[in-house]
Amino acid sequence: MSATDEEGIIIEAMDEISAETCLTFRAAEVGDNDYLSFQQLQSGCFAELGYGSGGARVVNVNSLDGCLDDTTTPIHEIMHALGFEHEQSRYDRDLYVEVQWENIDAAYKSNFNKLPRTYAFPQYSFDFNSVMMYTLDAFGRGGRPSMVLTPKKANVTDEYAVGRATNMSTSDIDRIFSAYGCYDDYEEPYVGRMNGRTHRLTIF
Ligand SMILES: [Zn+2]
Known part of the structure; x- marks a missing residue:
């Protein structure tokens, strides 16, 4: 799998989240306080938990460990970065x-x-x-x-x-709606809408 293909899977995962919720993603820019940093520097698939407390949130999705075989794992990891637990x-x-x-x-x-x-x-x-x-x-x-x-x-x-869902469930979507104010007349960027938590969580 080429680097471009791998990036494509991540983008597809973000698109799936955007399609179901009010969250949108764009490339990080200098001056952004909070951003997701996708990397393959470590083995395994894991993400730092929480978003909105400043700085990068690492989302490690190593293709050698199958983290980018399809959009399932990136969606799971992005949800961790958005603040959601197992x-x-x-x-x-x-x-x-x-x-x-x-x-x-x-x-x-x-x-x-x-x-x-x-x-x-x-x-x-x-x-x-x-x-x-x-x-x-x-x-x-x-x-x-x-x-x-x-x-x-x-x-x-x-x-x-059980545990083999490939897409967000109705409840997953509802929880994002609830956490990020998607029910409101939503126009503001979501940065900072949710209290970030900074402990690192190694995930399955
Ligand atoms: Zn997990």
Whole structure:
């Protein structure tokens, strides 16, 4: 895959987000306070969390690790940079999935930490179809499940599809609308609309 093709995938991902929301993207210019910095300097696919607190937000999408095979991963990473967390980290996730701690190596257990309610959008319920949701075997040792559905949620029609969304779900789109004021008569640039958070998150 050429560099141009790789850039094209990233642009396509941004176009998909723009098509569904009020967010627009343009090339960064000197003097911009906040911007996304796409790079392949490190291995893996990850993004710094949050946007709007000043400076570059690194979005590392290494094509050697499959991060640019299609738009799915760039959309996921851009959503991190926009301030969105993994769905299974929600404060109320235990109502939906039971984490199988015994199947997860110690080094990876922190990927399943729960976040405070303030990090979620409590007006939207847990969304198995979110592009921010892990697969049920993510970080599971030897392919074992790292999460199983709670009995209450065992009627999810296709467990294999959980964590394999290729596009933003309705709820993902609604959350961007909510966070970035897309419901308003929206004309202002979105920079600074959301409080940036600066901790680094290594992602799946
Ligand atoms: Zn992630």
